Amino acid sequence: MTDETPVLRLEGIVKTFPGVRALDGVSLSILPGEVHALMGENGAGKSTLMKVLGGIHQPDEGQIIVEEKPVVMSGPLDAKAKGIVFIHQELSLADELSVAENIYLGELPRKRFGLVDWAELEAKTKAILEKLKVSFNAKTRVGDLSIANQQMVEIARALTVDAKAVIFDEPTASLTDAEKVVLFEVISDLQEQGVGIAYISHRMEEIFKITDRISVLRDGQYQGTVNTAETDEEGVTQMMIGRKLDLSRNESHHELGDVALEVRGLSCGDLFQDVSFEVRRGEVVGFYGLVGAGRTEIAETLFGLRDPTAGTILMDGEEVRIHSPYDAIERGISLVPEDRKGQGLVLGMNCRDNMTLPQVDDLKAGPFVAEGAEIAIFDQYRDKLDIRTPGWKQLVGNLSGGNQQKIVIGKWLSMHPNVLIVDEPTRGIDVGSKAEIHNLLRELAAQGYAVIVISSEMPEVLHVADRIVAMYSGRIMRTFTSEEVTEENLIAAISGLETEKVA
Amino acid sequence: MAEFTKQDIGKLLAKQGILIAFAVFIVGFTIANPKFLTIDNFENVVRSSAILGVMALGVTFVVISGNLDLSVGSMMSFSTIVVLDLHDKLGPTLAIPAMFAMTLCLGAFIGILVGYLKLNSLIVTLGMLSAIHGLTLTYSGGKNIDIADKEGTWFAIFGQGNVMGIQTPILIFIALAALLGIILAKTPFGRKVYAVGGNGTAATFSGIRRARVVFLCYIMSAFCVATAGLIQASRSMGSQNTVGQGLELEVLAAVILGGASLLGGSGTIFKTVIGVLILGFIQNGLLLVGLDFSVQYVVTWVIIILAVWLDIAAKRGKLMSPIA
Ligand SMILES: Nc1ncnc2c1ncn2[C@@H]1O[C@H](COP(=O)(O)OP(=O)(O)OP(=O)(O)O)[C@@H](O)[C@H]1O
Numbered sequence: 125m126t127d128e129t130p131v132l133r134l135e136g137i138v139k140t141f142p143g144v145r146a147l148d149g150v151s152l153s154i155l156p157g158e159v160h161a162l163m164g165e166n167g168a169g170k171s172t173l174m175k176v177l178g179g180i181h182q183p184d185e186g187q188i189i190v191e192e193k194p195v196v197m198s199g200p201l202d203a204k205a206k207g208i209v210f211i212h213q214e215l216s217l218a219d220e221l222s223v224a225e226n227i228y229l230g231e232l233p234r235k236r237f238g239l240v241d242w243a244e245l246e247a248k249t250k251a252i253l254e255k256l257k258v259s260f261n262a263k264t265r266v267g268d269l270s271i272a273n274q275q276m277v278e279i280a281r282a283l284t285v286d287a288k289a290v291i292f293d294e295p296t297a298s299l300t301d302a303e304k305v306v307l308f309e310v311i312s313d314l315q316e317q318g319v320g321i322a323y324i325s326h327r328m329e330e331i332f333k334i335t336d337r338i339s340v341l342r343d344g345q346y347q348g349t350v351n352t353a354e355t356d357e358e359g360v361t362q363m364m365i366g367r368k369l370d371l372s373r374n375e376s377h378h379e380l381g382d383v384a385l386e387v388r389g390l391s392c393g394d395l396f397q398d399v400s401f402e403v404r405r406g407e408v409v410g411f412y413g414l415v416g417a418g419r420t421e422i423a424e425t426l427f428g429l430r431d432p433t434a435g436t437i438l439m440d441g442e443e444v445r446i447h448s449p450y451d452a453i454e455r456g457i458s459l460v461p462e463d464r465k466g467q468g469l470v471l472g473m474n475c476r477d478n479m480t481l482p483q484v485d486d487l488k489a490g491p492f493v494a495e496g497a498e499i500a501i502f503d504q505y506r507d508k509l510d511i512r513t514p515g516w517k518q519l520v521g522n523l524s525g526g527n528q529q530k531i532v533i534g535k536w537l538s539m540h541p542n543v544l545i546v547d548e549p550t551r552g553i554d555v556g557s558k559a560e561i562h563n564l565l566r567e568l569a570a571q572g573y574a575v576i577v578i579s580s581e582m583p584e585v586l587h588v589a590d591r592i593v594a595m596y597s598g599r600i601m602r603t604f605t606s607e608e609v610t611e612e613n614l615i616a617a618i619s620g621l622e623t624e625k626v627a
Numbered sequence: 628m629a630e631f632t633k634q635d636i637g638k639l640l641a642k643q644g645i646l647i648a649f650a651v652f653i654v655g656f657t658i659a660n661p662k663f664l665t666i667d668n669f670e671n672v673v674r675s676s677a678i679l680g681v682m683a684l685g686v687t688f689v690v691i692s693g694n695l696d697l698s699v700g701s702m703m704s705f706s707t708i709v710v711l712d713l714h715d716k717l718g719p720t721l722a723i724p725a726m727f728a729m730t731l732c733l734g735a736f737i738g739i740l741v742g743y744l745k746l747n748s749l750i751v752t753l754g755m756l757s758a759i760h761g762l763t764l765t766y767s768g769g770k771n772i773d774i775a776d777k778e779g780t781w782f783a784i785f786g787q788g789n790v791m792g793i794q795t796p797i798l799i800f801i802a803l804a805a806l807l808g809i810i811l812a813k814t815p816f817g818r819k820v821y822a823v824g825g826n827g828t829a830a831t832f833s834g835i836r837r838a839r840v841v842f843l844c845y846i847m848s849a850f851c852v853a854t855a856g857l858i859q860a861s862r863s864m865g866s867q868n869t870v871g872q873g874l875e876l877e878v879l880a881a882v883i884l885g886g887a888s889l890l891g892g893s894g895t896i897f898k899t900v901i902g903v904l905i906l907g908f909i910q911n912g913l914l915l916v917g918l919d920f921s922v923q924y925v926v927t928w929v930i931i932i933l934a935v936w937l938d939i940a941a942k943r944g945k946l947m948s949p950i951a
């Protein structure tokens with residue numbers, strides 16, 4: 125492959141932020157028609173490198189070379205004009221605009237007098253959406269789409285130009301399996317057209333399925349490039365974190381305690397119906413299902429964000445009514461929400477303040493916030509979760525995606541809840557930290573917490589849960605114990621192929 | 628010496644633009660009129676900014692929580708008229724708490740509409756601007772209100788007194804700034820104000836009762852307005868129905884000049900005080916160089932636009948950008 129001229133080459137890229145050397149002399153080349161994986165721990169510099177390529181950041185040193193010509197990327201539109209398309213890790217769509225407008229933002233087709241040619245816009249968009257096999261149309265308002273569908277719109281933007289290279293930054297973080305299949309088809313189409321693809325993901329199975337080469341970054345430094353066919357998960361992990369990973373399940377055989385949370389016949393409009401389950405202290409219950417199966421909505425109802433239309437919630441055997449997150453927190457419920465940017469964090473606030481936000485009323489020295497106690501909490505969870513930041517004063521918006529997610533997890537763990545609900549807890553988190561967080565969840569259960577894990581990743585629920593509740597279209601189909609569950613019967617249950625059985 | 632590129636200068640201007648512009652103003656004014664840079668004039672500026680400053684302190688809370696308050700000007704007229712009128716009817720000891728109570732009721736009303744009913748703050752407070760003006764006119768019957776016996780009352784101390792040579796309006800401004808500055812920066816309530824303005828949804832998900840926080844911000848604002856009205860009434864001992872007219876924009880200008888973002892979630896009391904002083908110095912300088920009073924309205928507007936532009940520019944790190 126080395127005799128081909130790369131579509132894109134980076135040479136000695138250095139990028140520093142106050143207190144962080146995010147990229148330290150990184151060189152990399154992407155060949156036409158290859159899928160080039162970029163891997164590394166949270167905060168290793170992957171997104172920053174791609175932002176330099178996409179014209180969002182200017183490098184302090186080093187060069188970007190497109191088809192052997194050095195270029196300066198003055199901004200995202202400039203990069204796009206030069207054939208480099210960037211699909212962001214964090215969604216960057218305009219909620220109020222339609223799908224079509226978002227896809228062609230900044231380059232809407234024009235008629236005479238500069239008027240937008242709506243007919244042409246719709247036709248062009250329709251062609252792209254058909255290729256992506258999505259269920260929404262060109263006129264849908266983007267704010268009305270699910271996160272997964274918004275991600276598909278983001279991907280559609282890559283298909284509007286004759287791209288030389290397309291950068292995908294964790295595109296599958298919020299996609300369902302079916303949507304992933306479509307995405308991979310799109311990628312292989314692009315590949316056939318000779319487009320070079322840079323692909324960032326923390327999911328090993330994807331990396332080994334679709335990529336040709338893997339480059340690894342660690343703490344902003346280039347660790348090397350290997351052919352995917354010549355390595356394995358262990359080898360890549362070793363390059364990423366410099367050690368082997370213990371992936372064994374933490375089989376803590378602790379006694380289960382009393383029922384901490386019981387839900388009877390809970391319904392909420394047409395979001396979910398007649399849901400009943402219980403969680404004991406010391407138990408991890410996994411909720412598995414397709415996106416839209418109603419799992420997040422159940423969590424939101426338990427956390428007081430939605431009012432149930434029927435049914436009862438009991439905590440420690442006593443019926444409770446939860447009208448707001450404030451009530452939920454009072455009763456010792458914590459929720460790690462699925463959308464870290466929208467629901468989990470105040471991006472313009474520093475790390476410490478974000479982490480202690482739900483308990484700021486309780487951390488008091490006289491009338492003031494006890495900042496010493498806050499810093500102690502932050503330090504504790506920074507170490508526990510390995511959060512990479514120059515210090516607590518750093519704005520959360522400046523952290524890498526995975527580190528932001530860790531702040532959200534730390535925020536809710538530090539509340540020491542009775543019932544901990546985590547919704548897609550490891551979205552965007554690297555393999556090493558993922559294993560840490562899984563262990564942590566089991567450890568918390570062992571300490572007597574009741575834990576609910578909602579996840580769309582089957583290995584995750586299989587790995588952490590003692591029992592798995594399979595949901596399909598707003599209903600519980602079946603509950604499995606960890607002994608009886610297999611991949612096959614779980615898939616059957618969440619696709620609605622199996623009717624409810626008593627577990 | 629590092630070479631300065633055009634881009635670097637743009638960045639510097641964007642980041643420190645307000646301070647640089649301010650420095651240029653000061654140098655210019657001093658050359659035009661040497662009186663500008665004297666202690667006397669400094670005290671003069673602070674005193675004449677005190678009323679506006681006190682109001683800006685409260686509005687800072689509202690703006691950080693992600694809302695606007697355009698009703699402060701006419702609310703200040705209301706407070707002034709009410710306290711002057713009640714002074715002669717009830718005596719100052721009762722008039723002052725009564726006026727505070729009435730003003731706080733107005734604040735609470737706005738707080739309920741914006742906080743609990745989640746109505747748009749621009750619409751609500753713009754409406755209140757004229758509604759409260761109407762209320763004031765009804766109350767006074769449209770007449771100017773004067774204190775009958777200007778010599779025989781201690782009421783003048785808030786506007787005209789002094790403690791150890793420092794005038795009371797200045798002292799009140801400093802004391803209130805210190806108090807509110809501490810509340811905003813150091814208490815759980817202050818933290819919640821930032822959270823609500825920075826990301827309301829995330830604040831709700833953190834168990835913060837958003838409506839209550841917004842409500843309290845408007846209460847703070849009304850309290851500051853009442854204080855400003857007290858100073859104004861005490862200074863003039865008599866007033867028209869329109870004393871506060873137009874102040875809402877100057878107040879907002881001062882808050883934005885200080886660097887609070889109109890989008891909410893950022894700003895501090897200290898910065899607002901700086902904003903108030905900058906505005907005060909510029910207006911004072913314009914007077915000293917002999918510009919007509921009426922020109923000030925235009926200049927104030929220009930300053931607001933400049934401040935808003937630099938606010939956006941600072942966020943994106945350059946003065947102009949093809950993307951927002
Ligand atoms: N705008 C910024 N200001 C300050 N520091 C930043 C900024 N952007 C990134 N960083 C820092 O640069 C480092 C690299 O971040 P980057 O987002 O590239 O990581 P990443 O490899 O994409 O991680 P993840 O897997 O979590 O997405 C981090 O330490 C991050 O805190």
Ligand SMILES: [Mg+2]
Binds near residue numbers: 213
């Ligand atoms: Mg990233």
